[in-house]
Every structure is written in structure tokens, then in C-alpha cells.
Amino acid sequence: MASANMVGAIVLLMEIIALVSGVRFQLGANGLSMEYYMMSCPFAEPIVKNTVNAALQSDPTLAAGLVRMHFHDCFIQGCDASILIDSTKGNTAEKDSPANLSLRGYKIIDDAKEQLEEQCPGVVSCADILAMAARDAVFFAGGPVYDIPKGRKDGRRSKIEDTFNLPSPFLNSSELVRMFGQHGFTAQEMVALSGAHTLGVTHCASFKNRLKNFDSTHDVDPTLDSGFASALSKTCSAGDNAEQPFDSSRNSFDNDYYNALQRKSGVLVSDQTLYSSPQTRSFVNAYAMNQAMFFFHFQQAMLKMSLLDVKQASQGEVRQTCRVINT
Numbered sequence: 001m002a003s004a005n006m007v008g009a010i011v012l013l014m015e016i017i018a019l020v021s022g023v024r025f026q027l028g029a030n031g032l033s034m035e036y037y038m039m040s041c042p043f044a045e046p047i048v049k050n051t052v053n054a055a056l057q058s059d060p061t062l063a064a065g066l067v068r069m070h071f072h073d074c075f076i077q078g079c080d081a082s083i084l085i086d087s088t089k090g091n092t093a094e095k096d097s098p099a100n101l102s103l104r105g106y107k108i109i110d111d112a113k114e115q116l117e118e119q120c121p122g123v124v125s126c127a128d129i130l131a132m133a134a135r136d137a138v139f140f141a142g143g144p145v146y147d148i149p150k151g152r153k154d155g156r157r158s159k160i161e162d163t164f165n166l167p168s169p170f171l172n173s174s175e176l177v178r179m180f181g182q183h184g185f186t187a188q189e190m191v192a193l194s195g196a197h198t199l200g201v202t203h204c205a206s207f208k209n210r211l212k213n214f215d216s217t218h219d220v221d222p223t224l225d226s227g228f229a230s231a232l233s234k235t236c237s238a239g240d241n242a243e244q245p246f247d248s249s250r251n252s253f254d255n256d257y258y259n260a261l262q263r264k265s266g267v268l269v270s271d272q273t274l275y276s277s278p279q280t281r282s283f284v285n286a287y288a289m290n291q292a293m294f295f296f297h298f299q300q301a302m303l304k305m306s307l308l309d310v311k312q313a314s315q316g317e318v319r320q321t322c323r324v325i326n327t
């Protein structure tokens with residue numbers, strides 16, 4: 001309990017700092033700003049923070065779910081909460097794509113939205129709630145603390161066919177650089193964002209191709225450490241859905257992920273390729289050596305991601321319920 005109080009006190013302190021520093025932030029060209037809800041819903045930030053904190057206290061594995069959900073949201077149609085929409089009779093939504101396998105934490109967003117609707121009905125968008133929740137999840141898992149502008153509006157489209165644009169776990173470094181480049185990210189930013197894999201797990205189905213009949217000349221992926229390959233095979237003996245953490249501390253936000261890549265113990269092809277490829281290896285080495293640098297670059301890249309194709313007032317709405325487009 002003492003530690004919960006501590007976290008509460010820190011959250012409060014952060015709010016004060018954010019409020020004070022927000023005053024000098026200029027309204028951006030995209031209509032977003034740090035103090036967007038200062039008048040209309042002053043407790044928006046603490047409500048989301050406390051909801052995320054409470055949820056992570058009972059299930060710390062949800063941090064990874066929230067970060068991943070925000071990423072999936074922003075990469076498809078921009079950060080417009082399209083990932084939160086439930087399928088209906090006539091429409092299969094993004095969240096029902098096979099790519100959604102490890103998306104978790106929808107209930108946290110619903111909880112926060114419910115409280116916000118009570119305090120300030122129709123004001124805080126689901127896209128902002130998700131962006132704040134992902135940011136807070138990183139912090140509560142031990143990662144960097146940073147402020148993000150608010151004012152995103154919620155989109156009115158969510159279709160399963162749009163999700164083919166998500167990066168697959170089988171991509172190599174040059175494919176990743178190209179794909180993230182289409183969203184305006186540099187190779188270094190892509191490597192920093194990949195560090196989100198410091199949280200969470202993947203499933204055997206996403207890496208079993210590396211363990212058997214890998215290609216015409218190798219049975220096992222040659223970029224994979226042989227001891228680690230045995231560990232992965234053991235995981236897969238429980239089936240395609242068996243969970244495998246990306247690094248040794250699945251609920252702590254740290255730079256251990258990059259250390260694992262240096263040991264040839266990256267789980268996915270799309271992880272290990274960052275070290276195997278000369279194009280990106282120097283970034284992996286830098287982040288493995290310097291966690292503070294990783295944290296700083298990660299927060300900058302997350303901020304940039306949170307602004308991808310954001311919808312302004314005329315292009316979107318504030319949903320009443322995050323799972324349903326307003327009628």
C-alpha cells in the first residue's frame with residue numbers, strides 16, 4: 001500500500017509539473033496542444049493515469065497490451081481509436097484481424113472513458129485516452145515519463161482489410177526501414193520503437209519458422225543462438241499459442257531487449273534482424289549500452305507516433321462509447 005501511495009504522490013507531482021510546463025506550449029498546427037483539456041476536463045490526465053495504474057497493479061502484463069494497442073491504432077488510419085471499434089453485423093473491424101492476437105486492455109480504456117463521460121460528457125476522445133494510457137503504461141512499467149499533446153478526434157472507419165499495413169514479425173531490417181519510413185520514421189526511430197518489445201510476449205506461431213526447415217541451406221535460423229533456439233523449441237512444444245517473452249523481464253520497461261539481440265536471442269525475425277543488419281546494428285548497440293539514450297529516443301519516437309494522421313474537429317468525433325461509432 002505504501003508503494004501505491006508513493007506512486008499516487010508521484011503522479012500528482014507529475015500532473016503539477018505538466019500543468020505548469022503546459023502553459024508555455026504553443027497550439028500546434030494540427031490543433032493539438034498539451035493543455036487541450038485544461039478548461040474542458042482538467043482531470044482528464046489524472047483519471048486516465050489512475051485507471052491505468054490500478055489496472056497494472058492487479059495485472060502488470062496489461063502494460064504491453066496498451067502500448068501495442070496504441071501502435072496498432074496509429075499505424076492504421078492514424079491515431080483515431082479505430083482499433084477500439086467492435087465488429088457489427090455488417091462490418092468486421094480492425095480488432096478482429098489475426099494481427100490482434102496480443103492486443104489486450106480494452107477494458108481499461110472503457111473504464112477510463114466511463115469516468116470521463118461522468119465528469120465531462122462528450123469531451124475527451126477515445127484516441128486521446130488510448131494515447132495517454134499507452135504513455136502511462138510505459139511509465140508505470142519503469143520507462144520514461146513524457147507529456148503528449150491532446151485533441152485527437154475519433155475516426156468513423158474500422159475495417160479488417162486495413163490491417164494488412166501492420167508490420168509482420170517476419171520482416172527483415174530493410175523491409176522494416178521501408179515500412180516505418182512510409183510513416184515518416186527514420187531507421188533509428190524504428191529501432192527505438194521496436195524497443196517496446198521490452199514489454200510483453202509473442203506466440204510460437206510467430207517464430208516457429210525459425211526453428212525448423214528455415215531455408216534451403218539452414219534448418220535453424222543462423223542468426224539465432226543455438227541454446228536460445230532450444231529454449232524456443234521448448235516453448236513451442238505447447239503449441240502455436242504458447243507464450244514467449246521477448247526478453248528476461250516481460251513487465252519491466254528497460255533496455256534488456258537490445259542486450260538479448262546482441263546475444264542472438266531476439267525472438268522474432270523482425271527483432272533479430274535489427275542486430276544482424278549493418279544498417280541498424282549500431283543503434284541496437286547504442287541502446288544496449290545506454291538505457292538513458294534508449295529512453296530519450298523512445299519517448300521522442302512515441303510522441304511522433306502519437307501524432308500520425310491525427311483527425312481534427314472537422315474530420316472526426318468524440319465517441320460516446322469507445323467501441324461504437326456515434327450514430
Ligand SMILES: *[C@@H]1O[C@H](CO)[C@@H](O)[C@H](O)[C@H]1NC(C)=O
Nearest residue numbers: 095096097098099100101103
Ligand atoms: C482477435 O481476432 C480474432 C479473430 O481473428 C477474434 O476471435 C478475437 O475475439 C479477437 N480478439 C479481440 C481481443 O478482439
Ligand SMILES: *[C@@H]1O[C@H](CO)[C@@H](O)[C@H](O)[C@H]1NC(C)=O
Nearest residue numbers: 171172173174175176277278
Ligand atoms: C529483405 O527481404 C527482401 C524481400 O523479401 C529482400 O529482397 C531483401 O534482400 C532482404 N534484405 C536483407 C538485408 O536480407
